[in-house]
Amino acid sequence: MSALGALDGSGRAGNGIDPTAPLARANPLAKLAVSLTISMALVLSVDVVSAGVALGLELLALPWCGLAPRALARRGWILVVAAVPAAVATAVLGDSDAPVTSGLAIGLRVFAIGLPGVVLLATTDPTDLADALAQKARLPSRFVLAALASMRLFGVLAEEWAALTMARRARGVGGGGPIERVRDWGGRLFALLVLAIRRGAVLATTMESRGFGTSRPRTWARESRLGVGDLLIVLGGLALVAVAVGAAMAAGTWDIVIA
Amino acid sequence: MESVAPVRITARGWGWRHASRAAWAVRGLDLDVAPGERVLLLGPSGSGKSTLLAGLAGLLTSSAGRSAQDATGEDEGELLLDGVPADRARLAALDAGQARAGLLLQDPTAQTVLARCGDDVAFGLENHAVARHEIWPRVTRALDAVGLRYGLEHPTHRLSGGERQRLALAGVLALRPGLWLLDEPTSMLDPDGAARLRSTIADVLAETGATCVVVEHRVEAWAELVDRVAVLEPGGGVVEQGSPSGVFAAAGERLAAHGVWVPGRHPRVSTRAGSTAGPSLLEARDLAVRPARSAPVAVRGITTGVRAGEVVCLVGPNGSGKSSLALALGGLIPPAQGRVVAGPGLEPPDGAEPHRWRPRELVSRIGTVFQEPQHQFVAATCAEELAVGPRRVGLTPGETETRVADLLARLGLTRLARANPFTLSGGEQRRLSVATVLATRPRVLILDEPTFGQDALTWAALVRLLDELRAQGAGLVMATHDQWLLEHLADRVVVLPAGDPGTS
Numbered sequence: 001m002s003a004l005g006a007l008d009g010s011g012r013a014g015n016g017i018d019p020t021a022p023l024a025r026a027n028p029l030a031k032l033a034v035s036l037t038i039s040m041a042l043v044l045s046v047d048v049v050s051a052g053v054a055l056g057l058e059l060l061a062l063p064w065c066g067l068a069p070r071a072l073a074r075r076g077w078i079l080v081v082a083a084v085p086a087a088v089a090t091a092v093l094g095d096s097d098a099p100v101t102s103g104l105a106i107g108l109r110v111f112a113i114g115l116p117g118v119v120l121l122a123t124t125d126p127t128d129l130a131d132a133l134a135q136k137a138r139l140p141s142r143f144v145l146a147a148l149a150s151m152r153l154f155g156v157l158a159e160e161w162a163a164l165t166m167a168r169r170a171r172g173v174g175g176g177g178p179i180e181r182v183r184d185w186g187g188r189l190f191a192l193l194v195l196a197i198r199r200g201a202v203l204a205t206t207m208e209s210r211g212f213g214t215s216r217p218r219t220w221a222r223e224s225r226l227g228v229g230d231l232l233i234v235l236g237g238l239a240l241v242a243v244a245v246g247a248a249m250a251a252g253t254w255d256i257v258i259a
Numbered sequence: 260m261e262s263v264a265p266v267r268i269t270a271r272g273w274g275w276r277h278a279s280r281a282a283w284a285v286r287g288l289d290l291d292v293a294p295g296e297r298v299l300l301l302g303p304s305g306s307g308k309s310t311l312l313a314g315l316a317g318l319l320t321s322s323a324g325r326s327a328q329d330a331t332g333e334d335e336g337e338l339l340l341d342g343v344p345a346d347r348a349r350l351a352a353l354d355a356g357q358a359r360a361g362l363l364l365q366d367p368t369a370q371t372v373l374a375r376c377g378d379d380v381a382f383g384l385e386n387h388a389v390a391r392h393e394i395w396p397r398v399t400r401a402l403d404a405v406g407l408r409y410g411l412e413h414p415t416h417r418l419s420g421g422e423r424q425r426l427a428l429a430g431v432l433a434l435r436p437g438l439w440l441l442d443e444p445t446s447m448l449d450p451d452g453a454a455r456l457r458s459t460i461a462d463v464l465a466e467t468g469a470t471c472v473v474v475e476h477r478v479e480a481w482a483e484l485v486d487r488v489a490v491l492e493p494g495g496g497v498v499e500q501g502s503p504s505g506v507f508a509a510a511g512e513r514l515a516a517h518g519v520w521v522p523g524r525h526p527r528v529s530t531r532a533g534s535t536a537g538p539s540l541l542e543a544r545d546l547a548v549r550p551a552r553s554a555p556v557a558v559r560g561i562t563t564g565v566r567a568g569e570v571v572c573l574v575g576p577n578g579s580g581k582s583s584l585a586l587a588l589g590g591l592i593p594p595a596q597g598r599v600v601a602g603p604g605l606e607p608p609d610g611a612e613p614h615r616w617r618p619r620e621l622v623s624r625i626g627t628v629f630q631e632p633q634h635q636f637v638a639a640t641c642a643e644e645l646a647v648g649p650r651r652v653g654l655t656p657g658e659t660e661t662r663v664a665d666l667l668a669r670l671g672l673t674r675l676a677r678a679n680p681f682t683l684s685g686g687e688q689r690r691l692s693v694a695t696v697l698a699t700r701p702r703v704l705i706l707d708e709p710t711f712g713q714d715a716l717t718w719a720a721l722v723r724l725l726d727e728l729r730a731q732g733a734g735l736v737m738a739t740h741d742q743w744l745l746e747h748l749a750d751r752v753v754v755l756p757a758g759d760p761g762t763s
Contacts, residue, residue, distance in 0.1 A: 125374070149372050152374055156369075163634050166592070166629075168637060169621065170591055171618075172651040172652070173637055198369075199368065199369040200369075202369035203372065205313070205364065208318055211349075211352075211358065214386075218387075221381035221385055
């Protein structure tokens with residue numbers, strides 16, 4: 001449940017992450033902007049050069065992200081799980097003239113798009129992201145804070161899930177064939193939902209009793225700041241994209257996919 | 260802590276009906292609370308205590324005079340804080356940067372809003388539009404006052420239940436409310452945590468001089484903290500009020516009959532101590548347990564066991580690993596070290612280690628009752644819930660039906676046979692969760708805090724039932740903080756000190 005743990009805010013203090021690294025301490029909005037820019041550019045074309053160059057540049061920037069190799073591996077394995085089957089499937093099932101090249105193009109793309117996302121999630125505290133979204137991106141604070149509070153409940157639900165699993169074994173449920181396992185899983189999910197709704201209702205009452213949920217103006221205990229460093233990071237992201245696309249154009253592989 | 264302007268409460272013929280319900284949750288309520296006065300609300304479940312607190316907190320918005328989508332129900336009469344309707348008082352306070360009423364609820368995990376301690380306390384201040392430079396000093400003072408000294412950045416998910424309640428208390432305190440509303444704030448804490456939270460609340464009330472309305476089942480500890488006790492009856496409003504000693508003298512018997520833990524009237528059940536040491540059912544040999552796969556070992560070096568007709572109680576402070584040990588004995592957590600071995604009395608299947616058994620083999624031998632009954636419910640009605648186990652062990656439909664009917668009757672749940680388990684009251688859920696485990700007639704029963712937060716009626720029913728099971732030759736293991744329960748049932752006590760466990 002480490003993924004849920006990260007959502008709970010525990011990722012920040014987490015092992016192998018240096019929160020003072022230049023990219024890690026940047027405003028979440030800057031990180032989000034870079035991540036989105038890279039994604040949008042790389043979905044335009046499916047070729048080896050743009051994805052390869054982007055990934056190469058990302059790896060060069062990695063030392064400034066504050067992620068130790070162990071922390072990166074623990075959070076990045078999902079990319080391998082996604083990239084390898086995608087690449088193999090494209091190579092085997094695709095109708096391309098150069099199956100290996102298109103498989104590679106897809107695989108590299110998943111890495112190049114996914115890596116900034118992994119860094120963003122690993123180095124960003126949800127609270128800081130919410131602060132930035134509400135204060136700087138001007139998203140409605142009621143929506144942002146409600147989402148933030150419900151994310152904290154995710155961590156609680158992870159514990160509930162473990163308790164449910166044991167409690168149902170104690171009732172004699174589960175442990176049969178595949179059909180029964182699926183049914184048991186569904187039952188646990190339903191129970192989790194019921195518990196989540198109850199907890200959510202109490203949480204909502206607590207928040208409301210502390211003045212949340214009206215359309216009146218509120219203040220922010222911590223100011224979300226955008227500084228020169230954040231501007232440099234966004235410019236760096238744009239440069240990365242420009243170099244990757246430029247390289248692909250120069251190599252003649254840039255080929256915009258239009259659905 | 261600076262003093263606040265205490266609030267005066269005036270209720271005149273007040274009533275509230277939730278939007279989706281036909282019946283009124285509260286009706287015809289008259290109550291006056293003077294500024295700075297502290298009142299304990301008592302009454303059976305369904306008398307509208309929590310609804311009254313929600314109303315005082317300004318969280319109930321009636322359809323009269325408001326836009327329809329804001330309304331959560333219908334009201335009658337008046338509920339005033341310093342002469343202003345409670346819901347309007349709440350909104351007016353938002354502009355004043357200081358809440359009129361502060362609410363503390365029961366469930367520690369559901370009252371933490373944000374991921375860091377400092378932010379969680381600051382949340383209410385932000386909503387009240389307090390200026391940034393004022394927020395942090397107020398947050399720090401509030402955290403200091405409740406004795407949470409981990410710092411502003413400490414992650415809230417690392418706090419214990421008692422600490423989380425303390426954090427919620429700080430979140431309310433920072434808003435400097437003139438009225439404190441406490442809805443069973445200690446009922447989910449162990450006795451030590453509850454006592455400490457209570458003493459912090461006492462300090463806060465003494466120093467701020469705020470008015471306070473508290474709802475609690477266990478009145479003994481609160482009696483010395485309040486000036487007045489008010490008894491509510493379903494649909495009847497306040498039926499009795501006065502000084503704690505006066506009310507307990509006048510209405511003690513009736514309150515006890517409703518399940519209130521009235522001082523000096525705690526339920527007494529005559530039990531027979533297990534005299535015959537029967538055959539060994541379950542043994543732990545040099546056992547160590549970790550509560551979760553990646554967690555550190557919570558308890559180690561345990562060698563103990565339970566025999567037929569014996570009640571073994573596991574006691575010790577919070578974090579001493581009582582629950583983990585109970586779950587390991589129940590075959591639900593594999594040992595980190597050592598073994599749990601079923602004795603011949605349990606007729607073990609192919610292996611003697613319960614954690615390797617299939618769920619179906621486990622359920623007819625060892626029954627485990629969890630602290631939180633809701634975790635164990637798997638069916639849509641109470642009757643079906645009781646039928647799950649018997650079906651799993653291969654009883655015929657006829658036999659299953661007889662067992663279900665028998666258990667429903669014995670635990671006073673017959674009229675709820677068709678009800679959804681999740682909709683039952685806390686006491687009913689507890690009885691049902693015990694009944695589900697009994698349905699397969701296991702020889703060993705493991706119970707994790709079975710009396711936690713229960714009213715006196717459910718408590719007595721449980722003790723009677725457990726005593727009966729012991730007499731029939733079952734072996735019982737209970738992890739508990741409940742001293743009164745120990746005095747009634749324990750044949751042997753295993754004391755787990757915080758850290759290094761030993762046996763006595």
